[in-house]
Amino acid sequence: MKILIYGAGTLGSVFAARLAEAGHDVSLLARGQRLDDLRQHGIILENSVTGEQERTPINAVEALEPEDDYELVMIVMRKNHALQILPTLATNKRVPTYLFMMNDVSGPEAFVEAVGRERVMRGFPLPGGKREDPVVKVVPDNDWRPWELPIGEVDGSITPRTRRVAAVLEEMRGYEVDIRTDIDAWLKYHYAIIGPLAMALYAADTDQERMARTRDALVLGTRGMKEALSALRTIGVPPSPAVMRVFEWLPEPLLIWIIQKFLSIESLKAGLEGHAKAAPDEMQYLTDEFRALVHNGGAVTPMLDRLYIYFDQDTPRIPDGSRQIPMRWHGLVIPALLLVALNAGIAALILGRKDHN
Numbered sequence: 001m002k003i004l005i006y007g008a009g010t011l012g013s014v015f016a017a018r019l020a021e022a023g024h025d026v027s028l029l030a031r032g033q034r035l036d037d038l039r040q041h042g043i044i045l046e047n048s049v050t051g052e053q054e055r056t057p058i059n060a061v062e063a064l065e066p067e068d069d070y071e072l073v074m075i076v077m078r079k080n081h082a083l084q085i086l087p088t089l090a091t092n093k094r095v096p097t098y099l100f101m102m103n104d105v106s107g108p109e110a111f112v113e114a115v116g117r118e119r120v121m122r123g124f125p126l127p128g129g130k131r132e133d134p135v136v137k138v139v140p141d142n143d144w145r146p147w148e149l150p151i152g153e154v155d156g157s158i159t160p161r162t163r164r165v166a167a168v169l170e171e172m173r174g175y176e177v178d179i180r181t182d183i184d185a186w187l188k189y190h191y192a193i194i195g196p197l198a199m200a201l202y203a204a205d206t207d208q209e210r211m212a213r214t215r216d217a218l219v220l221g222t223r224g225m226k227e228a229l230s231a232l233r234t235i236g237v238p239p240s241p242a243v244m245r246v247f248e249w250l251p252e253p254l255l256i257w258i259i260q261k262f263l264s265i266e267s268l269k270a271g272l273e274g275h276a277k278a279a280p281d282e283m284q285y286l287t288d289e290f291r292a293l294v295h296n297g298g299a300v301t302p303m304l305d306r307l308y309i310y311f312d313q314d315t316p317r318i319p320d321g322s323r324q325i326p327m328r329w330h331g332l333v334i335p336a337l338l339l340v341a342l343n344a345g346i347a348a349l350i351l352g353r354k355d356h357n
Helices: 010-021 032-041 079-091 109-115 160-169 183-203 208-213 215-234 244-249 252-263 266-278 280-296 302-311 330-356
Strands: 002-006 025-029 043-047 053-056 059-061 072-076 098-101 120-123 129-132 135-138 147-153 175-179
Touching: 002 010, 010 025, 010 043, 010 053, 010 072, 010 129, 010 135, 032 043, 032 059, 072 079, 079 109, 079 280, 098 109, 098 147, 109 120, 120 160, 120 183, 129 266, 135 266, 147 160, 147 183, 160 175, 183 208, 183 215, 183 244, 183 266, 183 280, 183 302, 208 215, 208 252, 208 266, 215 244, 215 252, 215 280, 215 302, 266 280, 280 302
Parallel strands: 002 025, 002 072, 025 059, 043 135, 072 098, 098 120, 147 175
Antiparallel strands: 043 053, 120 147, 129 135
16 A cells, blocks of 8 residues: 655654555655655664664655645644644545544544545554654564554444555554544543643653652542543543543542552653653643533533643642642542452351361
8 A cells, every 4th residue: 555654753653664564655754854864764763672773764755745646644743733734635635545643632623624524534643652863762562462553434434444444554563453433532531541641740840750759740640530531421422442431430549559550661651751751732732622622511620720730841840759649548448348348258158168067
């Protein structure tokens, strides 16, 4: 397939390299120094943990022309940047499919208006990393399972085009595709998880290790996450995937412990901390979209509003290791009682068998 990757950042570079490796006719659109680097060195991907590098020659281009006849154009960039290139995409009437791979909260309307509903697909790119030109440092491939890319049609249908695009993406080494009929809800719920955590990370001076040892940042991020999930339910957006319900009912101390463990995974540092440092404008834009969406639906977000101040670089950060905000333990009472009852029941059963013998 003849493919253009529009956006030569971390994930655009990964996709271009993996699709070229799979035998597709791939071009990567870049500008300025990045274009020069690609033409001179090709794509250089570096494992963010081991430092191992792989190089892939690539056809680097600096524009999408009106008469270009790519079969698929993947737009892999921040939503606020993608909006700026819509007039360019609209001038090309020959491309049948624009796949917008990015964080998105407000929905596909701007994309549809620019290029037509029948040409729009949406998805989310994984796994993440950071660019240190000319090298792109990427989160290593999973040893235990491939990265799963969610994609879907605007109207939730599954068409021959959907399956064809999914098949192409699954030819990339280290990837599987999750065709979703609810991609809009999936993207909204994805923000509800990563948005509050990103703001809490900014509150910890965008330092993943510092956030892990600063309970106050963890508490604020956790409460912001629960609040965002609740707000989506309030405005009638069903959980996607369904497992998102778990994050709402998990007791706060347990969820904080899980997040601490997540933050301690060194291999994810390039994706989480690296992206947060590189794209605060994206996170603020998405947060603005989310707050407008849920406020218009009648939800309130006092915790997100509290976290929002940390987008301002002049706002003092939460002190390293701060533990001033008490955790809410009440959610553990019922699970603890159930555990005690279960253990008591097991003990009684064992003792009863001994007495019987």
